[in-house]
Amino acid sequence: MSDSDSEGGVPLIEAAFDPTSTSKKRKAEAEPEASKDNKKAAKKAKRKEKKKQKAKEIDEDDLDQELGVNHSFERMDGQLLADYVNARTRLYGKDLSSVELEDKFISARTVQDSTSWSEPRTTDNLSAFIKRHSSTLKATPSKPAGAPHTIVVTASGIRAADVCRSLKSGLPKQGTKDLNVAKLFAKHLKLADQVAHLKKNKIDFGVGTPDRLSALLDEKALSVANLKRVLVDVSYIDQKKRGILDMKDLHEALLKFLLRKEFVGEERQGGDGLFLFY
Template structure:
């Protein structure tokens, strides 16, 4: 190849990369429904695509981590339940229906395990305000002996949450990764009866950012989802935990 042709080829390569990047950004931006406040891509991603998406975000935001550390935070495709059969918009008002659809026994959602502070469902959000909205959305499952519990920093001190979990039965807990980790590690939040982890993935804020679009929310989420208590059970047939992205 002549020097001139070689230079032309080299100049064209970055251009192709930029074109691909622009195309990817366009496709992602096109999926953002500002009116509904959701990223519609999550409704079209199967388990493998979700795993790839998580891996891309880890690579982007975990640039200060070693390959081994990144590997430890990676979630495999077979750990994620495919929810592409859900055809409704992944908006807050549809969340209860989504939970019922992907529960083997929908009626069990209104019941709490006998053990205090041991929910069957944990819903993970990126921020306290959003978690508070989710609590209100799933309150239809709450009953006299079945609390929908606020497990995030806003509104409640951790001491209050510890007391609540130790003294009450709860079927559904809604929280942020950091506070959930703290409650697990201090023993107040039991995972013995956990059946499903639901990530509030589709929601976008006014700046069109979701929980995986910011380092401050993506990395705590990755550390939470990749805890051994969960990863061992994502693929455990005897006592599984379903990992769902809403």
Template sequence: MAETQIQRPQPAAAKAKSKKRTRNDETASRKRRKQAYEEDEEYLDLEAGVNKKISMVDNLLLADHISKKIRRFGTDLKPVELSQLDISPNYITDTTSFQETRNLENLPKFLEQFADAKKLGEAPKENGAPHTIIVTGAGLRAADLVRAVRKYQSKNNTVAKLFAKHIKLEESVQFLQKHRTGVAVGTPVRLSDLVDNSALNLSKLERLVVDASHIDQKKRGVMDMKETMLPLARWLARQEFKERYADPEKPLQLLFY
């Protein structure tokens, strides 16, 4: 009886099939990314300068969104480093009840929906110890946010500008040492530097507000670029914040505007 011969695929043929599968996988991946991009596009309002989707997602979806952004931009980080940057949905205040457009004009209304309006206009007695910190991605945007919350400023309550654009670190240190501050507005790296410098006192902090809905003319927000998303993630994941996000006695609100 003749032996049955087993036909083995030729190396070249196998390689061609593998390349074809790879191309098909890449094509499918591009289609998924394009579909996701087009779905997100419908939420972008360039005239208002906002991504409306942020206002529609609850804390569970927002935490998942943050996690995906961290892994998209943190490809050079180890898995344990990525996990340390994650934010639990239990840490995030659900703000979907706020129905107004999340632009500069409506920022005070947003703050007053989730905080006592009177207390927003007051400052702790200790210098450089704000009750509210608003964090954004760039200095120019931070300057706009400062103007938006200027209504809370008074003789004994200064709105602090804590960003690197035209302001040296030492100038910010001296400012905080000399002024009572209720609301501070800054960028993640400068804020972290000031905390590490012991100039920015977090002992009276009651809420962190992320300027999440704003987009620029290129349709990018603070969570859409590596150079802003990773510093933001590191700022929000500071140990002193994580210890307080879910603390029932001295809770720290985490709000995404």
């Protein structure tokens, strides 16, 4: 049995005779001109939306498995990035109402434009990228503790560990030395230990996964007192060509983190230029 048969779909072969065709014709002839204009406008809007949606699709050729990078994000400005993220939110939230979906959308004004960066978005280039898009990377004050100027959000603990190593080796080459990079992910690291560490020590960079970063904010261990940017490691893809936006649970955890009131406020009015997508 085909899918169409089992789910009441459209039959592969249509009936040769349509008994309703005459009535349909009469209805069309009697249809007011204004109604026809409305239908034309609706069709035009639908085509426009379909074209817009198509523009957000990722080209398979942009998925560079050798470098582990999705190059498509290199061409997206703040508006296109917000549109793409929101399109993924809409895809994963098909069971949500339009109002519920809007509460999960990010605003283009919160996303910094990084299209001027022409190098591949690999870990080797990460430190230089951050330096280019930062007014300053000076060490944070000793107090309050646990208050980095930069938070980096990654797809996994393994990826976060790679990013930490990259920053520790790459930042000194950019003239930024003696910075504290904290591992803020769950893999082999207990939440209680991280809370204790953050409450006692100053950090400059916090690198972790969305769920653990949210938990540390909930525990009041991670502070946003010195925060200048939240960098989303969006270009990285794994061996299955999946990035942080390509898995529903991870995407939802990321959006929940980015839309916290600490970043954009309860009324979603703040956070201008806070998010930097790499």
